[in-house]
Amino acid sequence: MIADILFFMFASILLAGSLGVVLSKNPMYSVLFLVLSFFNAAGLFLLIGAEFLGLLLMMVYVGAIAVMFLFVLMTVDMTQQDDDGKRSPLFVTLVLVTGGVLLFEIIISILAGVASNTRLSEFVATQSDVQNIVQLGQVLFTNYVYPFIAVSMILLVGMVGAIVLTHRKREGALKQDISEQIGRTREESIEIVTPSLGKGIS
Structure with missing residues (x-):
């Protein structure tokens, strides 16, 4: 019961923060709403037992990326805005198409979950005697060790x-x-001199 209440609380605040990111006219407020969304997404990860991903989301995205966005915004003159404030038709079309595709995927996922009568906990492979970080390390360095090395080499290059x-x-x-x-x-690095009294070294 408590987990359900926390889920709806985190999910509601996450949706509200996401809307604040895209609807806020001030970029500084958008970044703050983004930080709020990150924190609530981390809370959802903690609810499903993925504490490593939740803490990683807070440390990397909130502690590094969001702070970098704030620094960039503080160095940019945000007083300059478009004269008419209108969006191009291509931009509006792209936003509507992308939003429609994402909404369609969400609806299909919800309907598929309801039809199969499955729960989110069934997709999470948890073991009572093994920690979440240990499970993640076992999967990452056994089943996906070659893709992990390939990604590391790409980042290095x-x-x-x-x-x-x-x-x-x-x-x-x-x-x-x-x-x-x-x-x-x-002899090349040290020179020994004997200065005269009262004259010093020139």
């Missing part, structure tokens, strides 16, 4: 490619020569 593309040689920049530093002798 993307990171190296971004570094290579953004690297520029600048004239006059100080560079470090490792071989010259290692090969220098004591």
Whole structure:
């Protein structure tokens, strides 16, 4: 009973926050509604026993991505708006088609679940003696180990490619020569002088 009440509470606030994201005219308010949606989505993950995904959603999306959005918005001049405030017909058509497809998928999923008389708990493979994080690790590093390695290599190549593309040689920049530093002798790096009294070192 308590789980059902929490589910409807989290789901209702999640839907309200999602509507606030797309309907709010102020981008700052949209990001705050997005953070609210993330927290309630994490609550839904916790209800089905996926505590790792719930905490990951809060740490990564709320702690990193949403904060990055806020920093970007604070550096952008949000006072500039369109003169007429009208949307292009292509944009409106794309939004309506995408929303219609998502609504159709949700309705089909609900009808299929009602027809088969299945519950959400039946899709969650839980074991009382094994923690959720351990189950996730077993599935990720056994059944999906090769896709996991492939995704890791793709991310590594993307990171190296971004570094290579953004690297520029600048004239006059100080560079470090490792071989010259290692090969220098004591006579080249240290100079012993005997200054005269009262004159100092020039």
